[in-house]
Amino acid sequence: MIQKPHEDHIYIEALLKNDSRVLSKIYEKFSHKIVSYVRNNNGNSDDAQDIIQETLVTIYHQAKEKNFILTCPFDAYFYLLCKRRWLNELKKRGNNRVTILDDTTSITEEQEQQVEETEIFEKQSQLFESKFKELGAKCQELLKTTFKIKSMEKVAEILGVTYGYARKKKSQCMGKLTQLVKDSNEFHQLKAY
Amino acid sequence: MKEDYYILFDNYLNKELSASEIISFEEKLNTDADFNQEFEIYKALETSLASKFENEEAEKELKNTLSKLGSKYIKPENSIKKKGKIISLFSNKKFMVAASIALLIGFFLFNNGDPVYSDFSNHNALELVVRGDNNEAIIKAQDAFNSKNYKEALQQLTVLSETNSNDTEIELYKGICYLELNVYVESDVIFDAISSGNSAFANTASWYKALSMLKQEQFEACKYVLKTIPESAAEYKQAQKLLKKL
Numbered sequence: 263m264i265q266k267p268h269e270d271h272i273y274i275e276a277l278l279k280n281d282s283r284v285l286s287k288i289y290e291k292f293s294h295k296i297v298s299y300v301r302n303n304n305g306n307s308d309d310a311q312d313i314i315q316e317t318l319v320t321i322y323h324q325a326k327e328k329n330f331i332l333t334c335p336f337d338a339y340f341y342l343l344c345k346r347r348w349l350n351e352l353k354k355r356g357n358n359r360v361t362i363l364d365d366t367t368s369i370t371e372e373q374e375q376q377v378e379e380t381e382i383f384e385k386q387s388q389l390f391e392s393k394f395k396e397l398g399a400k401c402q403e404l405l406k407t408t409f410k411i412k413s414m415e416k417v418a419e420i421l422g423v424t425y426g427y428a429r430k431k432k433s434q435c436m437g438k439l440t441q442l443v444k445d446s447n448e449f450h451q452l453k454a455y
Numbered sequence: 456m457k458e459d460y461y462i463l464f465d466n467y468l469n470k471e472l473s474a475s476e477i478i479s480f481e482e483k484l485n486t487d488a489d490f491n492q493e494f495e496i497y498k499a500l501e502t503s504l505a506s507k508f509e510n511e512e513a514e515k516e517l518k519n520t521l522s523k524l525g526s527k528y529i530k531p532e533n534s535i536k537k538k539g540k541i542i543s544l545f546s547n548k549k550f551m552v553a554a555s556i557a558l559l560i561g562f563f564l565f566n567n568g569d570p571v572y573s574d575f576s577n578h579n580a581l582e583l584v585v586r587g588d589n590n591e592a593i594i595k596a597q598d599a600f601n602s603k604n605y606k607e608a609l610q611q612l613t614v615l616s617e618t619n620s621n622d623t624e625i626e627l628y629k630g631i632c633y634l635e636l637n638v639y640v641e642s643d644v645i646f647d648a649i650s651s652g653n654s655a656f657a658n659t660a661s662w663y664k665a666l667s668m669l670k671q672e673q674f675e676a677c678k679y680v681l682k683t684i685p686e687s688a689a690e691y692k693q694a695q696k697l698l699k700k701l
Contacts, residue, residue, distance in 0.1 A: 437461035
């Protein structure tokens with residue numbers, strides 16, 4: 263299915279290009295509302311700044327890896343993502359006393375769907391990353407080198423092993439990682455989506 | 456055996472299988488659910504990790520840009536607070552209007568006899584919403600207070616103060632509610648605490664402490680508190696006016 267990008271897709275492109283001129287518009291236009299929301303819910307402006315930045319970095323990765331296309335206005339999509347991220351953060355801090363009621367911003371089904379896509383993308387990445395860290399140091403190093411340097415010949419050279427050994431080791435490490443992911447609770451929760 | 460699977464996955468993804476091997480591989484994907492699931496995870500891991508490590512540098516640069524923009528556009532707390540709070544409730548203009556009304560009332564009403572609390576109890580409207588939020592409790596508190604429903608206002612403010620424990624403005628208005636409801640034990644504790652602090656509401660709290668004394672007809676104590684209100688305070692004129700009456 264070919265999705266037609268919304269005109270606000272420029273913000274996604276700006277993230278990919280690290281275009282500070284367009285990115286400054288995001289802060290100028292949309293940050294105020296998020297800062298108010300966080301500050302009214304047991305947070306301060308530093309928290310808000312973190313929430314905004316983490317959300318934008320997540321969108322960046324999604325765009326980079328999955329060619330994410332924004333098909334709805336950025337405003338509501340971004341606000342909802344930040345809001346939910348802050349609520350999660352509060353939960354993590356053990357603070358369940360959120361007084362603010364949901365504001366009346368109406369959300370279309372499409373926006374909701376895009377928000378969910380981004381959230382699932384992030385959950386998956388986080389799961390992969392945490393399982394990666396459970397691997398032994400040698401596996402981590404080998405995989406990191408493999409993904410940074412595309413050529414397995416070079417990887418073998420750098421690590422001082424034969425090409426065949428490097429290939430075999432790589433798929434072994436990836437296999438181990440696959441098992442770790444497959445056996446995790448988080449994976450089964452993600453699958454439910 | 457599993458190990459062979461993973462080598463096969465890798466070869467398949469690298470397009471290193473022969474045509475016949477591809478056919479049997481894809482057939483296995485279609486018939487063996489476990490094999491299929493593991494392949495999907497393997498593939499997703501490849502894409503995700505590759506993207507993550509390839510873009511590590513770019514991510515760092517993006518974060519740099521965002522941090523700079525963040526500090527430029529998102530102002531730290533103290534500057535917002537100063538602007539938001541003091542101006543919202545005690546903007547000079549608004550206060551002068553309130554003060555002159557109080558003075559006028561005073562002038563007409565207490566030319567004779569002892570001053571009474573109701574002549575001076577002209578509260579500034581509670582305007583917490585100016586801070587730019589839509590909290591239901593805030594709106595309820597504000598509506599209740601401004602329509603002199605102090606019992607309801609107190610309830611809502613108490614809810615608010617539980618989550619904003621350091622908010623002096625909310626505390627002050629709680630104190631006013633208690634004063635209106637004649638619960639002096641509570642109101643005086645609040646006014647004392649605020650007036651001995653150094654918030655923007657210290658003088659206002661002193662003024663209310665004086666009003667509380669007036670309402671309890673402890674005129675000497677009232678006079679004493681009034682004298683502590685400095686000339687620079689917005690409440691100074693009112694305080695002097697009341698002092699003259701006592």
